[in-house]
Amino acid sequence: xxxxxxxxAVAAISSMLACSSGGDGGNQGFNTGNPMTTxxxxxxxxxxxxxxxxxxxxxxxxxxxxxxxxxTAxxxxxxxxxxxxxxxxxxxATSSAGAGGMSVSGGPSAVLxxxxxxxxxxxxxxxxxxxxxxxxxxxxxxxxxxxxTVAHPEKxxxxxFFVRVPVDYDPNKAYxxxxxxxxxxxxxxxxxxxxxxLFNEAQGGTEQAIYVAVSLPPNHPNNNCYDNRAGNESQxxxxxxxxxxxxxxNYCTDNNRIYVTGYSSGGWIANMxxxxxxxxxxxxxxxxxxxxxxxxxxxxxxxxxxxxxACNGAVAALYLHDAGDTTNLIAGSKLGLDNTLKQNNxxxxxxxxxxxxxxxxxxxxxxxxxxxxxxxTTNGQGHNDQSNRAIPGFKKFFDMMNPP
Numbered sequence: 001x002x003x004x005x006x007x008x009a010v011a012a013i014s015s016m017l018a019c020s021s022g023g024d025g026g027n028q029g030f031n032t033g034n035p036m037t038t039x040x041x042x043x044x045x046x047x048x049x050x051x052x053x054x055x056x057x058x059x060x061x062x063x064x065x066x067x068x069x070x071x072t073a074x075x076x077x078x079x080x081x082x083x084x085x086x087x088x089x090x091x092x093a094t095s096s097a098g099a100g101g102m103s104v105s106g107g108p109s110a111v112l113x114x115x116x117x118x119x120x121x122x123x124x125x126x127x128x129x130x131x132x133x134x135x136x137x138x139x140x141x142x143x144x145x146x147x148x149t150v151a152h153p154e155k156x157x158x159x160x161f162f163v164r165v166p167v168d169y170d171p172n173k174a175y176x177x178x179x180x181x182x183x184x185x186x187x188x189x190x191x192x193x194x195x196x197x198l199f200n201e202a203q204g205g206t207e208q209a210i211y212v213a214v215s216l217p218p219n220h221p222n223n224n225c226y227d228n229r230a231g232n233e234s235q236x237x238x239x240x241x242x243x244x245x246x247x248x249x250n251y252c253t254d255n256n257r258i259y260v261t262g263y264s265s266g267g268w269i270a271n272m273x274x275x276x277x278x279x280x281x282x283x284x285x286x287x288x289x290x291x292x293x294x295x296x297x298x299x300x301x302x303x304x305x306x307x308x309x310a311c312n313g314a315v316a317a318l319y320l321h322d323a324g325d326t327t328n329l330i331a332g333s334k335l336g337l338d339n340t341l342k343q344n345n346x347x348x349x350x351x352x353x354x355x356x357x358x359x360x361x362x363x364x365x366x367x368x369x370x371x372x373x374x375x376x377t378t379n380g381q382g383h384n385d386q387s388n389r390a391i392p393g394f395k396k397f398f399d400m401m402n403p404p
Contacts, residue, residue: 108294108370111403112255113174114248120171122250128167128207131200136162136192136213141242148232148286148309155227155235160215161243162192164199165251166207174254176398177210177247179240181266183385184216184225191215196261196390204392210251212243216265228268231307236269237276241287248291259398260296263385264328267301271336272308278343279313294401295371297394299386300325302332303339314344314371318361318397320378320390327383337375344371356396357389372400 106112128135138160145156166175180195187194191213198205217235221227227234248255260277262270276285277293284290295316317340321333341347341364349366354374361376374397378386 106256108256108401109404110256111174112291114251114253114255116171116248116250117174117252118171119250119252121165121169125163125165128165128169130167130207131202133164133192133197135164135167136211137164138162138192139246141239141246143235143238143242145235146238147230147234148237150233152233152235154219155217155221157217157219157235159217159239159242160189160191162213162215163247163251164211164213166209171252174252175208175210176257176259177212177244177251177253178259178261178394178398179212179214179243181214181226181260181262181269182216183264183266184223186220186224188216188218188220195266196263196385196387196394198261198391198394200391203387204395206395209398210247210253212247214239214243214266222265225265226269228265228272228302232309233307234272236272237287240273240277244288244291254403255291257294257398257401257403258291260293261298261390261394262301263299263390264301264383267298267328267333268303269301270296270298271301271303274315274317274340275311275343276309278311278315281312285309285312295398297390297397299390300328300333300383301336302328303335311339311343314368315340316371316373316397316401318374318376318393320376320386320393322378322381322384322386324379324381325383330377333375337373340373341367344368344373346373349373357393360389361393370401372397 122137124137126135126137139162141159141161143156143159145152145154147155169175178198180191180198182191182194185194192215195213197203199207199209199211201207216224217227217239221235222229227236244258247253260270260273262268273293274296277288280290280292292313293315295318297318297320299320300322301319317337319333319337321328321330323330338347341349344367346364346367349364351362352365354361354363354376356374357376360378361374364373364375367373376389376393378389
C-alpha cells in the first residue's frame with residue numbers, strides 16, 4: 001500500500017465539539033502535500049449584520065427549515081445486494097502537489113454525462129412534490145470495511161441514503177448532483193428529514209438538481225456523528241464512492257458538477273471530501289478514481305484530524321460560520337479556508353464582497369474562476385444551521401459553476 005503523508009498540526013483549538021468531532025483531535029490542517037499553512041494567517045473580513053435566523057437554534061442533527069412531511073420513501077429493489085464494490089488501483093494513490101495539476105476530462109466547463117443518462121427513472125422512484133421532501137427514494141449499500149489504509153471489519157455496515165429528482169426530470173439532461181450531510185444525531189435513519197431542504201425554491205433553493213441525502217452510519221463510530229475523525233481509516237471514503245456509483249448509474253448526473261454540502265458533522269465531511277476527492281490524480285486514488293468533487297459548501301464545520309490523505313486538486317469552497325459558535329469554533333473553518341487557498345494556489349488572495357451574500361461574505365478574487373472560494377462570517381447565530389442563509393447561498397454558489 002502506498003504510504004500517505006501525515007499532516008502537520010497547526011493549531012490547538014480548545015472547545016467542546018460534541019456535535020461534530022467528538023473531541024478536539026480534529027483541529028489539524030489538511031495535508032496539501034506542501035508546507036503547512038499557519039492557522040489564522042488568512043483574513044476573512046468582518047461579518048456584516050446577520051439576517052434573521054430562519055429558525056431557533058437547532059439541535060445538532062436537525063436542519064429545521066422546510067421540514068415538510070416526507071412521504072413514504074421508496075426502497076431500491078436491488079438495495080443492499082452485496083453493495084457496490086470499490087474500483088481503482090489497489091493502492092490509495094495521492095499526489096505530493098497542491099492544487100492545479102490534476103485535470104478533469106474536457107476541462108471544468110464541460111458537461112460529463114453519467115452512465116445513467118438516457119435511462120428511465122427507477123421503477124420505485126417516489127414522485128417528487130415541489131417544495132416538499134416527498135420524492136426522496138431510499139437506497140442502501142453494504143460497506144466492506146475497506147479504508148484508504150487498513151481494513152476495519154466493524155465498519156462493514158449497511159449505509160442508507162435517499163435520492164430526489166426534479167419533478168420535471170429529463171433522463172437526457174445531466175443535472176448537478178448535490179450530496180447533503182446532516183449534523184450529529186442518535187438516529188441513523190433520518191437523512192431524508194434532517195438535511196437541508198436545498199430543493200425548496202421558496203427558501204431560495206432550486207428544484208433543478210439531483211439531491212442525495214446521506215444518513216449517519218448505524219455503527220456510530222464517532223459520538224453519533226459521521227466518521228469524520230478517523231482520517232485515512234474513515235469509512236466515509238468507501239461509502240461516498242458506493243453512493244455515487246449507485247447514483248450515477250441510475251440517474252443522469254453531470255460528473256463534472258458533483259457537490260458536497262453539510263451542517264456541523266456534515267460540514268466536517270465536506271472538508272474531508274474537498275481535499276481527498278478534489279481533482280482526478282495520476283496515479284488514481286483508491287476511491288472515486290474517475291471523478292472529482294467540484295465544490296463544497298458547509299455551515300459550522302470543522303477540520304479533520306491528522307493521518308489524512310493529501311489533497312488531490314483544486315476545489316470550489318464556501319464556508320459559512322458564526323463568529324460566536326462555541327460548539328464548533330470558527331477557527332476550524334478559518335483553518336479550512338487557509339488550506340483551500342493553498343490547495344487552489346491562491347494563498348494571499350485579495351478579497352471583495354461576494355454578491356451572493358454581500359453583507360457577510362467575501363470572495364477570494366485571485367483564485368481560479370472555475371474554483372471560487374467564499375468565506376461568510378455571521379454574528380448572533382451560534383451553532384444554528386443558518387438555513388435562511390445556507391439554502392440560497394449554496395444555490396448561488398453552485399450556480400457560479402454552471403456550464404456556459
